[in-house]
Amino acid sequence: MTDADAPLAALTGFGPRGGLRPIRTFRRRAGRLRPRHRDALTRLWPRYGVPLPEEPGPLDLTALFEREAPVVLEIGSGMGEATAEMAARDPGRNYLAVEVHTPGVANLLALIEERGLTNVRIAYADAVELVRDRLPEECLDAVHAFFPDPWPKARHHKRRLIQPERVALLRSRLVPGGILHCATDWTEYAEWMLATLSADPELVNAYDGFAPRPAHRPVTRFELRGLRAGRTIYDLIFVRRTSVLSTPAPAPPRDANWRPDEHRDTMDRL
Numbered sequence: 276m277t278d279a280d281a282p283l284a285a286l287t288g289f290g291p292r293g294g295l296r297p298i299r300t301f302r303r304r305a306g307r308l309r310p311r312h313r314d315a316l317t318r319l320w321p322r323y324g325v326p327l328p329e330e331p332g333p334l335d336l337t338a339l340f341e342r343e344a345p346v347v348l349e350i351g352s353g354m355g356e357a358t359a360e361m362a363a364r365d366p367g368r369n370y371l372a373v374e375v376h377t378p379g380v381a382n383l384l385a386l387i388e389e390r391g392l393t394n395v396r397i398a399y400a401d402a403v404e405l406v407r408d409r410l411p412e413e414c415l416d417a418v419h420a421f422f423p424d425p426w427p428k429a430r431h432h433k434r435r436l437i438q439p440e441r442v443a444l445l446r447s448r449l450v451p452g453g454i455l456h457c458a459t460d461w462t463e464y465a466e467w468m469l470a471t472l473s474a475d476p477e478l479v480n481a482y483d484g485f486a487p488r489p490a491h492r493p494v495t496r497f498e499l500r501g502l503r504a505g506r507t508i509y510d511l512i513f514v515r516r517t518s519v520l521s522t523p524a525p526a527p528p529r530d531a532n533w534r535p536d537e538h539r540d541t542m543d544r545l
Contacts (some may be wrong), residue, residue, distance in 0.1 A: 311381075312377075315381045315382070315388070316380070320384060325339065327400055334409045336371070336414060341393075344367060344369050349371065349373065349421075352383060353376070354378070355382050356493065356496070357495045359383065359390055359395065361492075362394050364491065369396070370395045372395065372397040372398070373398045375399065383395070384397065410448050411448075412447050415448045415453055417453055421492065422498065423459070425459060437471050439471055439474065442475050452515060454513070454515075457472070458508065458509065458510045459508075472513045478515060479513065481512040481513065488510055489512070
């Protein structure tokens with residue numbers, strides 16, 4: 276744990292514990308907390324942070340957001356700019372961000388206040404554990420996994436977020452017709468994602484291969500660094516089936532902002 280993690284770990288209880296070490300899909304990054312971030316943690320975490328008692332149990336999402344609305348899970352929200360932007364453009368849905376980088380958590384808290392957002396909450400947790408232990412089945416409208424660690428070395432592939440068993444877990448939390456949207460700038464990982472997601476029996480690719488870049492996904496600083504380095508950005512958009520297919524799925528609309536609730540006739544056939 277870095278010095279920057281200590282204030283948030285003290286607030287949440289998330290940190291090193293005894294017993295066997297789980298396989299993590301993330302690596303902690305060093306960082307320092309600026310005065311703005313420390314202030315945000317102190318003042319805003321009690322309001323927008325997600326309390327996670329040591330004993331596992333499902334979150335009451337309606338109580339957490341103080342309203343009933345579709346929920347989008349943001350896995351690895353980074354510094355929070357993209358999450359804040361999407362939530363501001365999409366006030367009808369709730370955004371549950373999960374991040375382990377303390378400066379990123381603090382920055383998102385500050386952005387929530389600066390932009391007057393009421394539909395964002397943030398958890399300081401391992402996303403896989405949170406989904407497994409805290410979220411009931413069929414509770415999410417969408418799951419976003421934008422630029423997860425590609426773990427390029429073969430011996431680290433077991434740490435990749437997009438693995439068959441983890442995809443099955445994420446998919447089980449989606450409502451029928453819900454979306455699993457991934458993005459990466461690592462070509463080999465993009466192909467791995469495409470093969471893994473395509474193999475899941477309850478997910479349907481919304482496009483023929485990789486998706487065109489959706490207009491609703493903001494460009495992040497991480498993505499800009501990849502583009503400047505000459506890397507290709509890959510988006511993958513998969514939809515949870517609403518029923519078992521007896522015939523091939525219809526071709527989805529090609530609009531970059533395609534959403535299942537806007538094309539229900541098509542989704543009813545998936």
